[in-house]
Amino acid sequence: MATIQHHNDTIVVMVPFPAQGHLNQLHHLARLIAAYNLPIHVITTTVHSRQAKTRIPISNDNIVFHDYPTPHFPSPPPDPTSTIKFPTQLIPSFKSSMHLRQPFNDLLSTLSVTAKRVVVIHDYLMGPVVQDVVNYDNTETFSFTCCSAFASLWYLYDATGRPKLDNELELLLKEVPSNDDCMSLDGAQFVASTYVSQEKFSSGTIYDASRAIERKFIDVLEQEGHEDDKRLWALGPFNPTEVTNKSRDERDELFDWLDKQEPNSVLYVSFGTTTSISNEQIQEIAFGLEKSEQKFIWVLRDADKGDIFEGEARNIELPKGFKDRVGERGLVVVDWVSQLEILGHPSTGGFMSHCGWNSCMESMTMGVPVVAWPMHSDQPRNAMLLTKVLNVGIYVRDWPQRNELVSSRVVEEVVRRLMVEEEGVEIRQRAEELSCKVRQSMVDGGVTRLELDSFVAHITR
Structure with missing residues (x-):
């Protein structure tokens, strides 16, 4: 792992969304960035911090977890008979995480005095929690998108009719599945409610995507959505590429x-x-x-x-x-x-x-x-x-x-x-x-490793 000198000049704050699939990705990204000897602070609700640590045990001296209690929320069981499979039962817990806005502010005001720069990496659904970053001069913010570049490209196309498609994409468009039934109505309403215009405060977007897998789609997204020096960083896979058997002391x-x-x-x-x-x-x-x-x-x-x-x-x-x-x-x-x-x-x-x-x-x-x-x-x-x-x-x-x-x-x-x-x-x-x-993309000199090196160089510049 390329090491970059320890800068207390730069502190990274991560704000994951509480669903397991989202928590998982930012926890693993924390591990990748911490390997560059940068201090990382992860902020979540108490119940989701416990969930993440139970399921993705990460021990790293550079990562500090901050968890805050949020108002009690109902936790109904899922409905196996529902025709729309979106996990509606989780929405109360998603809403409760929006109460992190004040604790996030408090943490930021503490950290921003001790560091030259605070870099906030937040799940795009946590926009309402981090929206006050605009009040801090030495803060830089990156939004994290947890789906593939391929899915993101078609979401962009659905919403805007852009980008103009080449022949290969035109052919793919004919087969792209519809969004029908992908979300429940209250799921869609929740996602819409988290939309905070990030143009004001975001310096770029991070994807758990790899140019080794999705180069074509990453290139199109990059050309399309990232003018005005807003960068797109494809830093995936965030998950480890080598499996260690450390988590099974007792062979089960x-x-x-x-x-x-x-x-x-x-x-x-x-x-x-x-x-x-x-x-x-x-x-x-x-x-x-x-x-x-x-x-x-x-x-x-x-x-x-x-x-x-x-x-x-x-x-x-x-x-x-x-x-x-x-x-x-x-x-x-x-x-x-x-x-x-x-x-x-x-x-x-x-x-x-x-x-x-x-x-x-x-x-x-x-x-x-x-x-x-x-x-x-x-x-x-x-x-x-x-x-x-x-x-x-x-x-x-x-x-x-x-x-x-x-x-x-x-x-x-x-x-x-x-x-x-x-x-x-x-x-x-x-x-x-x-x-x-x-795997080759993740070793020194590989396409993802170079992009990770470049991202860390960018935030510690």
């Missing part, structure tokens, strides 16, 4: 089992922290996995509540006798797992995923092809990037079929296509080639 059952399997023989099934699946669909997935006769690890957790430490977890029932029939061939896990370590394990050969951007980045980093099953938000567009643009995945269910029950027969067929058939071998090879490119 799951990894003991994985160690015994053949290379690329296990399908990992997980739909992230915000998806709640109906009982009926769970039965179909179970029968499909059983009939595919492939090895699998299935993380069967319900979606997060606003406060993950409160209330009872849903009891999810599998088909009668399922575990006995599957026997040693599959594991069903109901706890939080280290997804990156599972994806990085040589035995893992496929990933059935909702295509949240963290999961996409982790699968591409680790060279694991995806069986795409998008659920909400940016996931339909991420799924298209993986399956139709990069060719490192196949669909189990495309967005136009989102309201249909996916039958066990479809699950079985798609699993076999990826894990057994020649098509799967070719997709896996492309996934491994992409993984090599991504």
